[in-house]
Amino acid sequence: MVTAVDAADIAKPVAPKGGGLWRYILVRLLLIIPTVFILVTVVFVLMRITGDPITAALGGRLPPDQLAARIAQAGYDRPLIVQYLEYVGGILRGDFGTTLTDNRPVIEILLQYGSATLELAIYALFVALLIGIPFGLIAAYKRDRWPDATLRIGAILGYATPIFFVG
Structure with missing residues (x-):
């Protein structure tokens, strides 16, 4: 059965589905929170797999009584869940602890060397944008043809292969 279609129905614009680019950016920014939480948890677990970090770092160089004192001072003799909650709580307060080797605050080291890392990350972002956007446009324009496949x-x-520069 064929129905008559009104000309006004044909002329109606179709609303785009989804929220577009800004919604995508917002979702990606919100995904930073669980990603950082998972990363912090994985680092904590990996540091505790071998036991406590003090024994792993200084086990053969300190007498047992000094080693036990350092472990108790750092709180590694407490239950693992208590250590984890204190670890996450310290990070949320901006207290990243102290280094095992020279007892310097980690935030001090981050401030000292973090600017070079941030500078490198910004340059890498610019290079990625300068290369990625034009190549992405080419791949989109030539979708499912040889330029798209080659760029993919x-x-x-490029993403999976480590690159080592010898200076």
Whole structure:
């Protein structure tokens, strides 16, 4: 059965589905929170797999009584859940603890060397944008043809292959 279609129904604009770019950016920014939480948890677990970090770092160089005193001072003799909650609580307060080797605050080291890392990350972002946006436009324009396939393969190889510069 065929129905008559009103000309006004044909002329109605179709509203785009989804929220567009800003919604995508917002979702990605919100995903930073669970990603950092998971990363912090994984680092904590990996540091505790071998026991406590003090024994792993200084086990053969300190007498047992000094080693036990350092472990108690750092709180590694408490239950693991208590250590984890204190670890996460310290990070939320901006207290990243002290280094095992020279007892310097970690925040001091981050401030000293973090600017070079931040500078490198910003330069890497600019390079990625300068290369990624034009190549992404080419791949989108030539979708499912050889330029798209070539750029996809190149992107996967570039992303998955470590590059070492010898200076």
